[in-house]
Amino acid sequence: MLNILVCVKQIPxxxxxxxDPETGNLVRAGVPTLTNPLDLNALEAAVQVKxxxxxxxxxxxxxxxxxxxxxxxxxxVGGDEAVLISGRPFGGADTxxxxxxxxxxxxxxxxxxxxxxxxESMDGATGQMASQLAERFDAAQISCCLSVDAVGDGKIRAxxxxxxxxxxxxxxxxxLITVEKDRFFGRxxxxxAYLAAKKAEITVYTENxxxxxxxxxxxxxxxxxxxxxxxxxxxPEPGQIIRTGSARSDVGRLLELLAEKGAL
Amino acid sequence: xxxxxxxxxxxxxxxxxxxxxxxxxxxxVDPNYSHDEMPIYGKYMPEAxxxxxxxxxxxxxxxxxxxxxIPVTCRGAGTGLVGGCVPLAGGLVLCxxxxxxxxxxxxxxxxxxxxPGVLLKDLAADAQSRGLMYPPDPGEKTATVGxxxxxxxxxxxxxxxxxxxxxxxxxxxxxxxxRIIELGKSVCKTSSGYSLLHLMIGSEGTLGIITEMTxxxxxxxxxxxxxxxxxxxxxxxxxxxxxxxxxxxxxxSIEFMDADIxxxxxxxxxxxxxxxxxxxxxxxxxxxxxxxxxxxxxLDQKMIKLGEIAKxxxxxDVLVVATSSNKKSAWAARSSFLTAIEADTKLIDEMDVxxxxxxxxxxxxxxxxxxxxxxxxxxxFGHAGDGNLHIYCCSNELEExxxxxxxxxxxxxxxxxxxxxxGQVSGEHSIGHxxxxxxxxxxxxxxxxxxxQIKAVFDPDGILNPGKVCDSTLxxxx
Numbered sequence: 001m002l003n004i005l006v007c008v009k010q011i012p013x014x015x016x017x018x019x020d021p022e023t024g025n026l027v028r029a030g031v032p033t034l035t036n037p038l039d040l041n042a043l044e045a046a047v048q049v050k051x052x053x054x055x056x057x058x059x060x061x062x063x064x065x066x067x068x069x070x071x072x073x074x075x076x077v078g079g080d081e082a083v084l085i086s087g088r089p090f091g092g093a094d095t096x097x098x099x100x101x102x103x104x105x106x107x108x109x110x111x112x113x114x115x116x117x118x119x120e121s122m123d124g125a126t127g128q129m130a131s132q133l134a135e136r137f138d139a140a141q142i143s144c145c146l147s148v149d150a151v152g153d154g155k156i157r158a159x160x161x162x163x164x165x166x167x168x169x170x171x172x173x174x175x176l177i178t179v180e181k182d183r184f185f186g187r188x189x190x191x192x193a194y195l196a197a198k199k200a201e202i203t204v205y206t207e208n209x210x211x212x213x214x215x216x217x218x219x220x221x222x223x224x225x226x227x228x229x230x231x232x233x234x235x236p237e238p239g240q241i242i243r244t245g246s247a248r249s250d251v252g253r254l255l256e257l258l259a260e261k262g263a264l
Numbered sequence: 265x266x267x268x269x270x271x272x273x274x275x276x277x278x279x280x281x282x283x284x285x286x287x288x289x290x291x292x293v294d295p296n297y298s299h300d301e302m303p304i305y306g307k308y309m310p311e312a313x314x315x316x317x318x319x320x321x322x323x324x325x326x327x328x329x330x331x332x333x334i335p336v337t338c339r340g341a342g343t344g345l346v347g348g349c350v351p352l353a354g355g356l357v358l359c360x361x362x363x364x365x366x367x368x369x370x371x372x373x374x375x376x377x378x379x380p381g382v383l384l385k386d387l388a389a390d391a392q393s394r395g396l397m398y399p400p401d402p403g404e405k406t407a408t409v410g411x412x413x414x415x416x417x418x419x420x421x422x423x424x425x426x427x428x429x430x431x432x433x434x435x436x437x438x439x440x441x442x443r444i445i446e447l448g449k450s451v452c453k454t455s456s457g458y459s460l461l462h463l464m465i466g467s468e469g470t471l472g473i474i475t476e477m478t479x480x481x482x483x484x485x486x487x488x489x490x491x492x493x494x495x496x497x498x499x500x501x502x503x504x505x506x507x508x509x510x511x512x513x514x515x516x517s518i519e520f521m522d523a524d525i526x527x528x529x530x531x532x533x534x535x536x537x538x539x540x541x542x543x544x545x546x547x548x549x550x551x552x553x554x555x556x557x558x559x560x561x562x563l564d565q566k567m568i569k570l571g572e573i574a575k576x577x578x579x580x581d582v583l584v585v586a587t588s589s590n591k592k593s594a595w596a597a598r599s600s601f602l603t604a605i606e607a608d609t610k611l612i613d614e615m616d617v618x619x620x621x622x623x624x625x626x627x628x629x630x631x632x633x634x635x636x637x638x639x640x641x642x643x644x645f646g647h648a649g650d651g652n653l654h655i656y657c658c659s660n661e662l663e664e665x666x667x668x669x670x671x672x673x674x675x676x677x678x679x680x681x682x683x684x685x686x687g688q689v690s691g692e693h694s695i696g697h698x699x700x701x702x703x704x705x706x707x708x709x710x711x712x713x714x715x716x717q718i719k720a721v722f723d724p725d726g727i728l729n730p731g732k733v734c735d736s737t738l739x740x741x742x
Contacts, residue, residue, distance in 0.1 A: 013588060032588060034587065034588055034589050035587070035589070037589055040589075073587055076584075182534070185535065185536055185537075186590075187539070188492060188537070188539070188583035188584060188585060188590060189583065189584050189586075190581050190582060190583055190584070191491065191567055191568075191570075191571045191581075191582040191583070191584055192571075194567075194584040194586065195564065195567075195568070198564075245286075245288065245294050245313075245315055245359075246288050246292045246293060246294050247294075248288075248291060248292045249285070249288070249292065
């Protein structure tokens with residue numbers, strides 16, 4: 001039976017997050033959260049593998065207690081058990097310390113044959129986690145996966161997207177896979193699974209419960225990067241669409257604007 | 265029946281004196297004013313157009329047009345589907361798009377006062393930002409609210425909340441001769457003579473021009489969830505609808521979709537949120553049921569009950585649309601149905617019949633057989649909860665004239681079938697000029713004549729939106 005790990009992240013609804021113009025910080029208070037959509041694509045790929053080859057899917061995330069809702073959402077569409085890494089010392093982590101925390105917590109649940117990750121998170125969008133995790137798990141990595149073609153005999157064969165075509169690759173297990181979103185649309189949960197997920201038990205690991213965890217490698221102390229400032233990119237002046245109601249008056253308005261700018 | 269006059273340079277000057285640069289004549293007129301979203305019904309350019317901004321301007325324009333017997337066709341966003349805003353008699357198009365201000369909210373009485381050119385999506389979003397909801401929810405969100413009132417638009421939430429008519433408290437209307445009248449008040453009930461307010465609603469600009477509206481709002485629901493219930497076939501799908509309605513679950517909407525439209529929508533949006541196969545079986549048709557409630561526990565209880573009904577009705581499953589991402593995807597897909605059909609269809613015609621809910625399968629089976637017989641592809645979706653079906657006749661192969669010939673046969677027979685099933689010609693798209701002949705057959709000569717007499721009281725010279733609803737005199741004026 002395949003032991004499958006799917007890494008997921010709860011993010012603020014990126015359509016609703018605003019930036020504090022004075023501090024440069026993202027204002028997340030009161031902003032609804034959602035599960036990183038690309039992680040749901042990864043979960044769907046994992047569920048399809050489980051349906052074809054059998055196996056168990058463990059979901060893992062790191063975040064505040066409210067991140068439980070993301071795990072329950074994922075349990076409803078095919079996850080079998082869920083782990084939440086939560087505690088103040090994990091806060092402020094960059095990808096280096098997050099990948100360390102996830103690997104250490106995952107080790108508490110045994111060894112994994114396959115690890116599925118979203119391509120990146122829609123909020124941070126570093127795209128670094130998958131490669132870091134593959135390294136820390138000592139796993140092969142297949143990125144840009146279009147389809148999982150075969151799993152067996154300690155190997156996986158998959159098709160991945162290249163800029164110029166496709167590539168069929170084979171790797172030994174364990175293997176970490178990131179998927180192309182258009183190939184693995186998330187499914188809707190059925191009612192039974194949705195209601196069961198609401199009551200499912202979720203394993204919560206604090207910093208004290210993860211064996212061998214080095215507190216200097218988690219959270220801010222374990223981060224290899226510092227973010228001194230966040231600021232929105234400078235956008236070019238937006239274009240203007242002239243719609244006055246008729247072509248003739250549109251042209252008239254255009255001539256006026258060009259004259260105002262000294263172009264005529 | 266007197267013939268209409270043309271807009272002479274002198275009349276043009278009078279109109280220009282009222283609205284200034286917002287008067288357009290000849291080649292200045294936006295060519296889009298010649299049609300709505302169903303160009304198969306023909307294109308008719310007006311001689312001139314005005315973009316009105318105030319009630320007083322509309323009144324002044326109408327006085328000029330009444331004095332000179334100039335036909336006037338009022339137009340909002342032009343998103344209609346029956347040629348309602350198309351200037352069949354030429355004349356003047358009076359566009360209300362620039363009358364797009366939300367004037368004030370009365371939070372004590374939960375009403376909003378606005379101009380007719382406000383878009384439905386803008387009103388919905390603005391009300392939402394105040395914790396309020398404007399319940400009517402027609403699929404075309406870029407329609408103007410004035411247009412919604414003129415057609416008594418319905419939408420997906422009609423099952424629970426009713427239609428546009430149920431939310432109109434008062435209107436300011438400019439009559440054909442330019443007089444300004446007020447209909448209705450901001451009160452919850454009235455028993456005060458004939459309701460001219462309700463006569464004006466759904467009259468498609470044939471009785472007067474709406475220039476200001478007072479609408480009823482409700483507090484926004486606290487939470488909501490939708491369930492997709494897939495079935496093997498249309499019959500078992502529709503049979504579940506009365507059971508869902510009877511179960512005291514108070515659904516906000518019960519939307520129907522068949523397999524064909526789901527496939528089109530997935531191809532169009534690139535997001536197959538509605539599955540084509542469930543539990544290794546093909547899905548023939550589904551209903552999308554939406555509940556609102558005070559908290560998640562209440563919604564869970566409603567869904568559990570729905571699950572029991574679905575099981576008894578032999579549904580393939582019950583799928584939950586609960587997360588914000590899935591809700592966005594599901595409603596984007598549902599809202600895309602018409603656009604998806606338009607995107608991959610060369611020739612298209614539609615009907616918007618409403619039949620008793622239990623008669624939906626009989627009508628769909630009949631119309632599909634007609635389509636097969638005549639080589640016309642039939643695609644449909646609609647509001648299962650209230651029996652309102654949107655049926656599209658499509659072809660990519662036929663020449664236009666042949667398409668029209670075959671579709672006329674389908675329409676003639678389908679509306680006869682609709683009448684047999686005790687249905688109505690239009691649930692929410694209205695009559696325009698495209699469906700007038702079917703309205704006449706449906707209501708009979710006595711009722712049709714009464715409609716014409718009412719029209720004559722409001723508009724004795726027939727200058728308001730000629731050739732629409734019950735005005736079959738256009739040929740006589742030519």
